[in-house]
Amino acid sequence: MNVAAIKELLYKVADDQLVIGHRNSEWTGLGPILEEDIAFSSMAQDKLGHAQGCYQILHDLGEANPDQIAFSRKADQFHNCQFVELPNGEYDFSLMRHFLYDHADQIRFEMFANSSFEPLAKLAKKVKGEIKYHVFHGNTWINKLSTANEVSKIRMQTALNESWNYALGIFEAGNFEAELKNEGIFEGENALQNKWLEVVCPLLEKAGLTIPEKSSWEPVLGGRKGYHLAHLEALVAEMSEVFQIDPTATW
Protein backbone atom coordinates (compact mmCIF):
# COMPACT_ATOMS: atom_id res chain seq x y z
CA MET A 1 0.00 0.00 0.00
CA ASN A 2 1.43 3.30 -1.09
CA VAL A 3 0.94 5.51 1.96
CA ALA A 4 2.34 8.66 0.36
CA ALA A 5 -0.12 8.31 -2.51
CA ILE A 6 -3.04 7.75 -0.18
CA LYS A 7 -2.10 10.73 1.95
CA GLU A 8 -1.88 13.00 -1.06
CA LEU A 9 -5.28 11.82 -2.23
CA LEU A 10 -6.91 12.25 1.17
CA TYR A 11 -5.46 15.70 1.77
CA LYS A 12 -6.78 17.14 -1.46
CA VAL A 13 -10.22 15.62 -1.06
CA ALA A 14 -10.52 16.64 2.59
CA ASP A 15 -9.34 20.17 1.87
CA ASP A 16 -11.90 20.49 -0.94
CA GLN A 17 -14.64 19.46 1.47
CA LEU A 18 -13.48 21.74 4.24
CA VAL A 19 -13.19 24.80 2.01
CA ILE A 20 -16.44 24.32 0.09
CA GLY A 21 -18.19 23.57 3.39
CA HIS A 22 -16.85 26.81 4.80
CA ARG A 23 -18.07 28.70 1.74
CA ASN A 24 -21.50 27.05 1.88
CA SER A 25 -21.83 28.05 5.51
CA GLU A 26 -21.26 31.68 4.59
CA TRP A 27 -24.79 31.72 3.14
CA THR A 28 -26.26 31.25 6.62
CA GLY A 29 -28.61 34.14 7.27
CA LEU A 30 -28.00 35.65 3.85
CA GLY A 31 -29.69 33.38 1.33
CA PRO A 32 -32.24 34.57 -1.24
CA ILE A 33 -34.97 32.67 0.60
CA LEU A 34 -34.93 31.09 4.04
CA GLU A 35 -35.23 27.62 2.56
CA GLU A 36 -31.93 28.10 0.70
CA ASP A 37 -30.14 29.33 3.82
CA ILE A 38 -31.18 26.09 5.37
CA ALA A 39 -30.20 23.96 2.37
CA PHE A 40 -26.72 25.48 2.08
CA SER A 41 -26.22 25.06 5.80
CA SER A 42 -27.16 21.37 5.58
CA MET A 43 -24.70 20.84 2.78
CA ALA A 44 -22.04 22.75 4.70
CA GLN A 45 -22.51 20.47 7.69
CA ASP A 46 -22.25 17.38 5.52
CA LYS A 47 -19.10 18.64 3.79
CA LEU A 48 -17.48 19.40 7.10
CA GLY A 49 -18.32 15.92 8.29
CA HIS A 50 -16.77 14.46 5.14
CA ALA A 51 -13.62 16.54 5.65
CA GLN A 52 -13.40 15.39 9.23
CA GLY A 53 -13.77 11.77 8.12
CA CYS A 54 -10.89 12.09 5.65
CA TYR A 55 -8.66 13.90 8.15
CA GLN A 56 -9.41 11.16 10.67
CA ILE A 57 -8.10 8.55 8.24
CA LEU A 58 -5.01 10.70 7.79
CA HIS A 59 -4.64 10.88 11.54
CA ASP A 60 -4.85 7.09 11.71
CA LEU A 61 -2.02 7.07 9.17
CA GLY A 62 0.11 9.15 11.51
CA GLU A 63 -0.78 12.73 10.60
CA ALA A 64 -1.89 15.32 13.18
CA ASN A 65 -5.45 15.20 14.52
CA PRO A 66 -8.33 16.60 12.41
CA ASP A 67 -8.59 19.89 14.35
CA GLN A 68 -4.87 20.51 14.12
CA ILE A 69 -4.81 19.72 10.41
CA ALA A 70 -7.78 21.90 9.60
CA PHE A 71 -7.15 24.82 11.92
CA SER A 72 -3.36 25.07 12.11
CA ARG A 73 -2.02 25.01 8.57
CA LYS A 74 -1.06 27.90 6.36
CA ALA A 75 -2.88 28.46 3.07
CA ASP A 76 0.00 27.08 0.98
CA GLN A 77 -0.30 23.77 2.85
CA PHE A 78 -3.84 23.31 1.54
CA HIS A 79 -4.42 21.07 -1.49
CA ASN A 80 -7.94 22.02 -2.47
CA CYS A 81 -8.65 23.08 -6.02
CA GLN A 82 -8.95 26.83 -6.53
CA PHE A 83 -12.58 26.48 -7.58
CA VAL A 84 -13.76 25.91 -4.01
CA GLU A 85 -11.84 28.82 -2.53
CA LEU A 86 -13.40 31.45 -4.79
CA PRO A 87 -15.72 33.72 -2.80
CA ASN A 88 -19.42 32.92 -2.93
CA GLY A 89 -20.20 35.88 -5.16
CA GLU A 90 -23.87 35.99 -6.01
CA TYR A 91 -26.25 33.10 -5.60
CA ASP A 92 -25.93 32.21 -9.31
CA PHE A 93 -22.21 31.50 -8.99
CA SER A 94 -22.57 29.68 -5.67
CA LEU A 95 -25.25 27.48 -7.14
CA MET A 96 -23.35 26.72 -10.33
CA ARG A 97 -20.21 25.88 -8.35
CA HIS A 98 -22.24 23.66 -6.07
CA PHE A 99 -23.76 21.86 -9.05
CA LEU A 100 -20.45 21.32 -10.88
CA TYR A 101 -18.47 20.48 -7.77
CA ASP A 102 -21.00 18.10 -6.27
CA HIS A 103 -21.32 16.03 -9.41
CA ALA A 104 -17.56 15.53 -9.33
CA ASP A 105 -17.79 14.76 -5.63
CA GLN A 106 -20.49 12.18 -6.16
CA ILE A 107 -18.57 10.34 -8.84
CA ARG A 108 -15.37 10.54 -6.82
CA PHE A 109 -16.95 8.99 -3.75
CA GLU A 110 -18.68 6.33 -5.82
CA MET A 111 -15.22 5.39 -7.07
CA PHE A 112 -13.87 5.51 -3.53
CA ALA A 113 -16.58 3.11 -2.41
CA ASN A 114 -14.79 0.47 -4.51
CA SER A 115 -11.34 1.41 -3.30
CA SER A 116 -8.93 -1.31 -2.22
CA PHE A 117 -8.02 0.97 0.67
CA GLU A 118 -10.60 -0.22 3.22
CA PRO A 119 -10.92 2.87 5.45
CA LEU A 120 -11.62 5.03 2.40
CA ALA A 121 -14.14 2.58 0.95
CA LYS A 122 -15.93 2.45 4.26
CA LEU A 123 -16.12 6.22 4.59
CA ALA A 124 -17.23 6.60 0.99
CA LYS A 125 -20.19 4.28 1.42
CA LYS A 126 -21.58 6.61 4.04
CA VAL A 127 -20.62 9.84 2.31
CA LYS A 128 -22.07 9.03 -1.09
CA GLY A 129 -25.54 8.67 0.40
CA GLU A 130 -25.35 12.26 1.59
CA ILE A 131 -23.91 13.69 -1.62
CA LYS A 132 -26.88 12.24 -3.47
CA TYR A 133 -29.04 14.94 -1.86
CA HIS A 134 -26.57 17.67 -2.70
CA VAL A 135 -26.63 16.64 -6.33
CA PHE A 136 -30.40 16.48 -6.32
CA HIS A 137 -30.56 19.97 -4.87
CA GLY A 138 -28.11 21.31 -7.44
CA ASN A 139 -29.92 19.69 -10.36
CA THR A 140 -33.29 21.03 -9.28
CA TRP A 141 -32.13 24.60 -8.88
CA ILE A 142 -29.97 24.72 -12.00
CA ASN A 143 -32.95 23.58 -13.97
CA LYS A 144 -35.35 25.98 -12.30
CA LEU A 145 -33.20 29.09 -12.61
CA SER A 146 -31.84 28.38 -16.09
CA THR A 147 -35.35 28.17 -17.49
CA ALA A 148 -37.34 30.65 -15.34
CA ASN A 149 -36.91 34.00 -17.07
CA GLU A 150 -34.43 35.96 -19.19
CA VAL A 151 -32.58 37.46 -16.24
CA SER A 152 -32.09 34.20 -14.43
CA LYS A 153 -31.11 32.40 -17.61
CA ILE A 154 -28.42 34.95 -18.44
CA ARG A 155 -27.17 34.84 -14.89
CA MET A 156 -26.83 31.06 -14.95
CA GLN A 157 -25.09 31.07 -18.32
CA THR A 158 -22.63 33.70 -17.08
CA ALA A 159 -22.02 31.68 -13.94
CA LEU A 160 -21.32 28.61 -16.03
CA ASN A 161 -18.87 30.50 -18.24
CA GLU A 162 -17.04 31.85 -15.19
CA SER A 163 -16.97 28.49 -13.44
CA TRP A 164 -16.01 26.15 -16.23
CA ASN A 165 -12.22 26.37 -16.29
CA TYR A 166 -12.10 26.41 -12.53
CA ALA A 167 -14.27 23.30 -12.48
CA LEU A 168 -11.87 21.57 -14.84
CA GLY A 169 -9.18 22.35 -12.28
CA ILE A 170 -10.86 19.91 -9.87
CA PHE A 171 -9.25 17.15 -11.95
CA GLU A 172 -5.66 18.35 -11.73
CA ALA A 173 -3.47 15.24 -11.75
CA GLY A 174 -1.60 14.29 -8.62
CA ASN A 175 1.88 12.82 -8.28
CA PHE A 176 0.69 9.24 -7.91
CA GLU A 177 -2.03 8.72 -10.53
CA ALA A 178 -0.48 5.48 -11.87
CA GLU A 179 0.22 4.04 -8.40
CA LEU A 180 -3.30 4.74 -7.19
CA LYS A 181 -4.78 3.11 -10.23
CA ASN A 182 -2.49 0.07 -10.19
CA GLU A 183 -3.20 -0.60 -6.55
CA GLY A 184 -6.94 -0.20 -7.05
CA ILE A 185 -7.13 2.71 -4.65
CA PHE A 186 -8.61 5.26 -7.06
CA GLU A 187 -9.27 5.23 -10.78
CA GLY A 188 -7.62 8.60 -11.21
CA GLU A 189 -8.47 12.19 -12.05
CA ASN A 190 -8.60 11.56 -15.79
CA ALA A 191 -11.26 8.87 -15.49
CA LEU A 192 -13.14 11.05 -13.02
CA GLN A 193 -13.18 14.01 -15.38
CA ASN A 194 -14.44 11.89 -18.27
CA LYS A 195 -17.30 10.51 -16.25
CA TRP A 196 -18.10 13.96 -14.91
CA LEU A 197 -18.32 15.40 -18.43
CA GLU A 198 -20.66 12.58 -19.42
CA VAL A 199 -22.97 13.51 -16.55
CA VAL A 200 -22.93 17.31 -16.36
CA CYS A 201 -22.90 18.17 -20.07
CA PRO A 202 -26.30 16.64 -20.87
CA LEU A 203 -27.82 18.15 -17.72
CA LEU A 204 -26.57 21.62 -18.58
CA GLU A 205 -27.78 21.28 -22.14
CA LYS A 206 -31.16 20.07 -20.97
CA ALA A 207 -31.40 23.19 -18.82
CA GLY A 208 -30.82 25.22 -21.99
CA LEU A 209 -27.30 26.32 -21.13
CA THR A 210 -24.37 26.36 -23.55
CA ILE A 211 -21.17 24.63 -22.54
CA PRO A 212 -18.11 26.76 -23.33
CA GLU A 213 -16.34 25.99 -26.65
CA LYS A 214 -13.88 23.17 -26.23
CA SER A 215 -11.10 25.34 -27.67
CA SER A 216 -11.49 27.67 -24.68
CA TRP A 217 -11.09 24.95 -22.05
CA GLU A 218 -8.12 25.78 -19.85
CA PRO A 219 -8.20 24.06 -16.46
CA VAL A 220 -7.16 26.35 -13.61
CA LEU A 221 -4.38 24.35 -12.00
CA GLY A 222 -2.09 24.75 -9.04
CA GLY A 223 -4.43 24.27 -6.10
CA ARG A 224 -3.44 20.65 -5.64
CA LYS A 225 0.20 21.73 -5.37
CA GLY A 226 -0.48 24.44 -2.79
CA TYR A 227 -0.77 27.41 -5.13
CA HIS A 228 -3.78 29.46 -4.14
CA LEU A 229 -5.53 32.75 -4.62
CA ALA A 230 -5.43 35.41 -1.90
CA HIS A 231 -8.99 34.33 -1.05
CA LEU A 232 -7.80 31.14 0.57
CA GLU A 233 -5.34 32.96 2.79
CA ALA A 234 -8.17 35.14 4.06
CA LEU A 235 -10.43 32.14 4.54
CA VAL A 236 -7.81 30.19 6.46
CA ALA A 237 -6.97 33.19 8.66
CA GLU A 238 -10.64 33.62 9.51
CA MET A 239 -11.25 29.94 10.09
CA SER A 240 -8.34 29.54 12.50
CA GLU A 241 -8.65 32.91 14.25
CA VAL A 242 -10.13 31.61 17.51
CA PHE A 243 -8.38 28.23 17.51
CA GLN A 244 -5.03 29.99 17.20
CA ILE A 245 -5.62 32.11 20.31
CA ASP A 246 -4.39 28.95 22.03
CA PRO A 247 -4.02 25.85 19.84
CA THR A 248 -3.31 23.70 22.92
CA ALA A 249 -6.49 24.75 24.75
CA THR A 250 -9.76 22.84 24.68
CA TRP A 251 -12.38 24.89 22.92
Add this chain to the structure above:
Amino acid sequence: MYGNAYIDPNEVNKTHSVLADEDPKLLAEFEARIERGEKIEPKDWMPKEYRKQLIRMIEQHGHSEIIGALPEGTWITRAPGFKRKLALMAKVQDEVGHAQLLYSAAETLGKSREAMINDLITGKSKYSNVFNYPAFTWADACIIAWLIDAGAIINQVANAKGSYGPYCRALDRICTEESFHLKYGHDNVVTLATGTPVQRKMVQEALNRWWPPIMHFFGPSDKISSHTEILMKWKVKMATNDDMRQQFLNMYVPKIWDLGLTVPDANLKKNETTGKWEYTEPDWDEFKRVINGGGPCNAERLAVRRNAEERGRWVREALKAGQTAYVVPFA
Protein backbone atom coordinates in the same frame (compact mmCIF):
# COMPACT_ATOMS: atom_id res chain seq x y z
CA MET B 1 -35.33 33.63 19.90
CA TYR B 2 -37.49 35.21 21.06
CA GLY B 3 -41.09 35.93 21.23
CA ASN B 4 -40.84 38.94 23.36
CA ALA B 5 -43.59 41.14 22.11
CA TYR B 6 -42.76 44.66 23.01
CA ILE B 7 -45.92 46.59 23.44
CA ASP B 8 -45.70 49.94 21.76
CA PRO B 9 -45.68 52.53 24.58
CA ASN B 10 -48.19 54.57 22.61
CA GLU B 11 -50.65 51.70 22.76
CA VAL B 12 -50.35 50.98 26.43
CA ASN B 13 -53.01 53.42 27.48
CA LYS B 14 -55.58 52.42 24.92
CA THR B 15 -58.80 51.35 26.51
CA HIS B 16 -61.35 48.83 25.48
CA SER B 17 -62.21 51.13 22.58
CA VAL B 18 -60.50 48.62 20.32
CA LEU B 19 -63.44 46.33 20.98
CA ALA B 20 -66.13 48.91 20.40
CA ASP B 21 -67.17 47.59 17.00
CA GLU B 22 -66.93 43.89 17.77
CA ASP B 23 -70.12 41.82 17.96
CA PRO B 24 -70.62 41.31 21.73
CA LYS B 25 -72.06 37.84 21.29
CA LEU B 26 -69.19 36.57 19.14
CA LEU B 27 -66.72 38.23 21.45
CA ALA B 28 -68.23 36.52 24.48
CA GLU B 29 -68.10 33.13 22.76
CA PHE B 30 -64.50 33.73 21.72
CA GLU B 31 -63.47 34.66 25.24
CA ALA B 32 -65.32 31.69 26.69
CA ARG B 33 -63.41 29.34 24.38
CA ILE B 34 -60.09 30.79 25.48
CA GLU B 35 -61.21 30.60 29.10
CA ARG B 36 -61.92 26.88 28.60
CA GLY B 37 -58.40 26.42 27.25
CA GLU B 38 -59.43 25.82 23.63
CA LYS B 39 -57.12 26.85 20.82
CA ILE B 40 -58.18 29.44 18.27
CA GLU B 41 -57.57 28.28 14.71
CA PRO B 42 -57.01 30.38 11.56
CA LYS B 43 -60.56 30.13 10.22
CA ASP B 44 -62.22 30.83 13.57
CA TRP B 45 -63.78 34.16 14.38
CA MET B 46 -61.46 36.47 16.30
CA PRO B 47 -61.50 40.13 17.28
CA LYS B 48 -59.53 42.42 14.99
CA GLU B 49 -57.34 43.44 17.89
CA TYR B 50 -56.48 39.80 18.65
CA ARG B 51 -55.42 39.24 15.08
CA LYS B 52 -53.41 42.43 14.99
CA GLN B 53 -51.54 41.76 18.24
CA LEU B 54 -50.78 38.17 17.31
CA ILE B 55 -49.45 39.09 13.91
CA ARG B 56 -47.25 41.70 15.53
CA MET B 57 -45.99 39.30 18.14
CA ILE B 58 -45.34 36.29 15.89
CA GLU B 59 -43.79 38.50 13.25
CA GLN B 60 -41.44 40.11 15.78
CA HIS B 61 -40.52 36.67 16.95
CA GLY B 62 -39.78 35.54 13.38
CA HIS B 63 -37.68 38.64 12.74
CA SER B 64 -35.76 38.01 15.94
CA GLU B 65 -34.85 34.53 14.76
CA ILE B 66 -33.58 35.71 11.42
CA ILE B 67 -31.74 38.78 12.72
CA GLY B 68 -30.43 36.69 15.60
CA ALA B 69 -28.77 34.44 13.05
CA LEU B 70 -26.48 37.32 12.08
CA PRO B 71 -24.38 37.96 15.22
CA GLU B 72 -23.99 34.20 15.77
CA GLY B 73 -23.58 33.47 12.08
CA THR B 74 -20.45 35.59 11.87
CA TRP B 75 -18.82 33.12 14.27
CA ILE B 76 -19.56 30.01 12.19
CA THR B 77 -16.59 30.75 9.96
CA ARG B 78 -14.38 31.26 13.01
CA ALA B 79 -15.58 28.53 15.35
CA PRO B 80 -12.59 26.75 16.89
CA GLY B 81 -12.56 23.11 15.82
CA PHE B 82 -14.86 20.73 14.00
CA LYS B 83 -17.11 19.99 16.93
CA ARG B 84 -17.94 23.64 17.59
CA LYS B 85 -18.17 24.58 13.95
CA LEU B 86 -20.64 21.80 13.20
CA ALA B 87 -22.72 22.51 16.28
CA LEU B 88 -22.90 26.23 15.65
CA MET B 89 -23.87 25.68 12.03
CA ALA B 90 -26.69 23.42 13.14
CA LYS B 91 -27.81 25.87 15.79
CA VAL B 92 -27.97 28.89 13.52
CA GLN B 93 -29.64 26.76 10.87
CA ASP B 94 -32.30 25.92 13.45
CA GLU B 95 -32.84 29.62 14.13
CA VAL B 96 -33.44 30.28 10.44
CA GLY B 97 -35.85 27.34 10.47
CA HIS B 98 -37.64 28.95 13.39
CA ALA B 99 -38.13 32.09 11.36
CA GLN B 100 -39.62 29.96 8.61
CA LEU B 101 -42.05 28.26 11.04
CA LEU B 102 -43.04 31.54 12.63
CA TYR B 103 -43.60 33.38 9.37
CA SER B 104 -45.82 30.49 8.32
CA ALA B 105 -47.77 30.78 11.57
CA ALA B 106 -48.19 34.53 11.07
CA GLU B 107 -49.26 34.00 7.47
CA THR B 108 -52.27 32.04 8.70
CA LEU B 109 -53.48 35.35 10.12
CA GLY B 110 -53.35 37.03 6.74
CA LYS B 111 -49.98 38.76 6.38
CA SER B 112 -47.60 37.38 3.76
CA ARG B 113 -43.96 36.54 4.46
CA GLU B 114 -42.97 39.10 1.86
CA ALA B 115 -44.94 41.84 3.61
CA MET B 116 -43.39 40.89 6.94
CA ILE B 117 -39.86 40.94 5.56
CA ASN B 118 -40.57 44.26 3.93
CA ASP B 119 -41.66 45.69 7.26
CA LEU B 120 -38.50 44.31 8.81
CA ILE B 121 -36.08 45.86 6.35
CA THR B 122 -37.85 49.20 6.28
CA GLY B 123 -37.62 49.30 10.08
CA LYS B 124 -41.39 49.26 10.52
CA SER B 125 -41.47 46.12 12.64
CA LYS B 126 -39.21 45.36 15.56
CA TYR B 127 -37.12 42.42 16.60
CA SER B 128 -35.52 41.48 19.87
CA ASN B 129 -33.36 44.30 21.10
CA VAL B 130 -30.47 42.07 22.13
CA PHE B 131 -29.43 41.58 18.53
CA ASN B 132 -28.58 45.24 18.21
CA TYR B 133 -25.47 44.56 20.25
CA PRO B 134 -22.26 43.20 18.74
CA ALA B 135 -20.74 39.77 19.38
CA PHE B 136 -17.13 40.91 19.74
CA THR B 137 -15.47 37.60 20.52
CA TRP B 138 -16.10 33.88 20.34
CA ALA B 139 -17.08 34.06 24.01
CA ASP B 140 -19.87 36.52 23.15
CA ALA B 141 -21.31 33.95 20.76
CA CYS B 142 -21.13 31.37 23.57
CA ILE B 143 -22.86 33.65 26.07
CA ILE B 144 -25.58 34.37 23.51
CA ALA B 145 -26.13 30.68 22.86
CA TRP B 146 -26.42 29.98 26.56
CA LEU B 147 -28.14 32.90 28.19
CA ILE B 148 -30.06 34.53 25.39
CA ASP B 149 -31.40 31.18 24.30
CA ALA B 150 -32.19 30.47 27.96
CA GLY B 151 -34.23 33.65 28.11
CA ALA B 152 -35.90 32.74 24.85
CA ILE B 153 -36.93 29.38 26.22
CA ILE B 154 -38.57 30.92 29.27
CA ASN B 155 -40.52 33.22 27.02
CA GLN B 156 -41.42 30.58 24.46
CA VAL B 157 -42.44 27.89 26.92
CA ALA B 158 -44.88 30.43 28.37
CA ASN B 159 -46.19 31.48 24.97
CA ALA B 160 -46.61 27.87 23.86
CA LYS B 161 -49.52 27.72 26.30
CA GLY B 162 -51.19 30.65 24.59
CA SER B 163 -54.46 30.60 22.70
CA TYR B 164 -53.52 30.69 19.03
CA GLY B 165 -53.15 27.12 17.71
CA PRO B 166 -50.62 27.61 14.90
CA TYR B 167 -48.32 29.72 17.08
CA CYS B 168 -48.46 27.21 19.94
CA ARG B 169 -47.65 24.32 17.65
CA ALA B 170 -44.73 26.20 16.10
CA LEU B 171 -43.45 27.02 19.58
CA ASP B 172 -43.63 23.42 20.74
CA ARG B 173 -41.30 22.43 17.96
CA ILE B 174 -39.07 25.44 18.46
CA CYS B 175 -38.72 24.80 22.20
CA THR B 176 -37.45 21.28 21.60
CA GLU B 177 -34.68 22.67 19.41
CA GLU B 178 -33.96 25.56 21.74
CA SER B 179 -33.22 23.12 24.53
CA PHE B 180 -30.35 21.77 22.41
CA HIS B 181 -29.10 25.31 21.86
CA LEU B 182 -29.11 25.89 25.58
CA LYS B 183 -27.08 22.72 26.12
CA TYR B 184 -24.65 23.71 23.40
CA GLY B 185 -24.29 27.21 24.85
CA HIS B 186 -23.82 25.95 28.36
CA ASP B 187 -21.21 23.44 27.29
CA ASN B 188 -19.30 26.20 25.52
CA VAL B 189 -19.40 28.53 28.50
CA VAL B 190 -18.33 25.74 30.87
CA THR B 191 -15.39 24.96 28.57
CA LEU B 192 -14.25 28.58 28.57
CA ALA B 193 -14.91 29.18 32.26
CA THR B 194 -12.89 26.11 33.23
CA GLY B 195 -10.24 26.66 30.57
CA THR B 196 -7.05 28.69 30.36
CA PRO B 197 -6.73 32.13 32.00
CA VAL B 198 -7.18 33.71 28.57
CA GLN B 199 -10.41 31.78 28.00
CA ARG B 200 -11.74 32.65 31.47
CA LYS B 201 -11.03 36.31 30.86
CA MET B 202 -12.76 36.16 27.47
CA VAL B 203 -15.93 34.66 28.88
CA GLN B 204 -16.10 36.98 31.90
CA GLU B 205 -15.73 40.00 29.64
CA ALA B 206 -18.42 38.70 27.33
CA LEU B 207 -20.77 38.17 30.26
CA ASN B 208 -20.09 41.71 31.45
CA ARG B 209 -20.94 43.07 28.01
CA TRP B 210 -24.08 40.98 27.67
CA TRP B 211 -25.52 41.45 31.13
CA PRO B 212 -27.35 44.74 30.44
CA PRO B 213 -28.94 43.43 27.21
CA ILE B 214 -29.91 40.24 29.05
CA MET B 215 -31.63 42.26 31.76
CA HIS B 216 -33.38 44.23 29.02
CA PHE B 217 -34.37 41.04 27.25
CA PHE B 218 -37.76 40.51 28.88
CA GLY B 219 -38.72 44.15 28.50
CA PRO B 220 -39.65 46.81 31.05
CA SER B 221 -42.11 46.12 33.86
CA ASP B 222 -45.56 45.77 32.39
CA LYS B 223 -47.66 48.79 33.09
CA ILE B 224 -50.93 47.78 34.59
CA SER B 225 -53.21 48.83 31.80
CA SER B 226 -56.42 47.59 30.34
CA HIS B 227 -54.42 46.79 27.23
CA THR B 228 -52.04 44.39 28.99
CA GLU B 229 -54.98 42.93 30.86
CA ILE B 230 -56.89 42.10 27.73
CA LEU B 231 -53.83 40.52 26.08
CA MET B 232 -53.36 38.31 29.10
CA LYS B 233 -57.04 37.44 29.19
CA TRP B 234 -56.88 36.44 25.54
CA LYS B 235 -53.73 34.43 26.25
CA VAL B 236 -51.70 36.41 23.79
CA LYS B 237 -49.34 37.46 26.54
CA MET B 238 -48.77 34.63 28.98
CA ALA B 239 -46.52 36.02 31.68
CA THR B 240 -45.48 39.46 32.79
CA ASN B 241 -42.04 40.70 31.84
CA ASP B 242 -41.00 40.89 35.47
CA ASP B 243 -42.14 37.35 36.19
CA MET B 244 -40.10 36.02 33.30
CA ARG B 245 -37.06 38.03 34.39
CA GLN B 246 -37.36 36.63 37.91
CA GLN B 247 -37.64 33.13 36.57
CA PHE B 248 -34.52 33.66 34.46
CA LEU B 249 -32.49 35.06 37.35
CA ASN B 250 -33.60 32.26 39.61
CA MET B 251 -32.56 29.59 37.15
CA TYR B 252 -29.33 31.04 35.79
CA VAL B 253 -27.62 33.32 38.28
CA PRO B 254 -26.70 30.37 40.54
CA LYS B 255 -25.34 28.52 37.50
CA ILE B 256 -23.25 31.55 36.53
CA TRP B 257 -21.86 31.83 40.04
CA ASP B 258 -21.14 28.09 40.15
CA LEU B 259 -18.78 28.56 37.22
CA GLY B 260 -16.80 31.11 39.20
CA LEU B 261 -18.03 33.93 36.99
CA THR B 262 -19.31 37.20 38.38
CA VAL B 263 -22.33 39.20 37.36
CA PRO B 264 -21.60 42.89 36.87
CA ASP B 265 -24.28 44.10 39.26
CA ALA B 266 -23.23 44.61 42.89
CA ASN B 267 -26.88 44.79 43.96
CA LEU B 268 -27.87 41.44 42.53
CA LYS B 269 -29.05 39.08 45.26
CA LYS B 270 -31.97 36.92 46.16
CA ASN B 271 -34.14 38.29 48.93
CA GLU B 272 -34.74 35.13 50.94
CA THR B 273 -37.83 36.60 52.60
CA THR B 274 -39.68 37.48 49.41
CA GLY B 275 -38.00 34.83 47.28
CA LYS B 276 -37.46 37.53 44.66
CA TRP B 277 -34.25 38.68 43.07
CA GLU B 278 -33.17 42.25 43.64
CA TYR B 279 -31.05 44.05 41.10
CA THR B 280 -30.06 47.44 39.83
CA GLU B 281 -32.87 48.71 37.67
CA PRO B 282 -31.77 48.33 34.04
CA ASP B 283 -31.33 51.52 32.05
CA TRP B 284 -34.68 51.68 30.28
CA ASP B 285 -33.80 54.90 28.48
CA GLU B 286 -31.00 53.02 26.79
CA PHE B 287 -33.46 50.23 26.00
CA LYS B 288 -35.83 52.67 24.32
CA ARG B 289 -33.02 54.35 22.46
CA VAL B 290 -31.81 51.02 21.09
CA ILE B 291 -35.25 49.72 20.19
CA ASN B 292 -35.91 52.91 18.28
CA GLY B 293 -32.83 52.42 16.16
CA GLY B 294 -30.06 53.98 18.24
CA GLY B 295 -28.18 50.82 19.25
CA PRO B 296 -24.65 49.95 18.20
CA CYS B 297 -25.77 47.50 15.49
CA ASN B 298 -29.30 48.43 14.41
CA ALA B 299 -28.17 50.04 11.18
CA GLU B 300 -25.73 47.26 10.37
CA ARG B 301 -28.20 44.44 11.03
CA LEU B 302 -30.86 45.97 8.82
CA ALA B 303 -28.35 46.85 6.13
CA VAL B 304 -27.14 43.24 6.00
CA ARG B 305 -30.71 41.96 5.83
CA ARG B 306 -31.70 44.54 3.21
CA ASN B 307 -28.67 43.65 1.14
CA ALA B 308 -29.51 39.95 1.31
CA GLU B 309 -33.07 40.73 0.18
CA GLU B 310 -31.82 42.87 -2.70
CA ARG B 311 -29.29 40.31 -3.87
CA GLY B 312 -31.83 37.53 -3.69
CA ARG B 313 -34.64 39.34 -5.45
CA TRP B 314 -33.87 37.87 -8.88
CA VAL B 315 -34.08 34.37 -7.40
CA ARG B 316 -37.49 35.06 -5.89
CA GLU B 317 -38.66 36.61 -9.16
CA ALA B 318 -37.49 33.51 -11.01
CA LEU B 319 -39.38 31.28 -8.60
CA LYS B 320 -42.58 33.16 -9.35
CA ALA B 321 -42.29 32.34 -13.04
CA GLY B 322 -44.73 29.57 -13.76
CA GLN B 323 -46.21 29.72 -10.28
CA THR B 324 -49.87 30.64 -10.39
CA ALA B 325 -51.45 31.39 -7.06
CA TYR B 326 -49.87 31.99 -3.69
CA VAL B 327 -50.74 29.23 -1.25
CA VAL B 328 -51.24 30.14 2.37
CA PRO B 329 -49.37 27.64 4.53
CA PHE B 330 -51.30 25.18 6.55
CA ALA B 331 -49.68 25.73 9.92
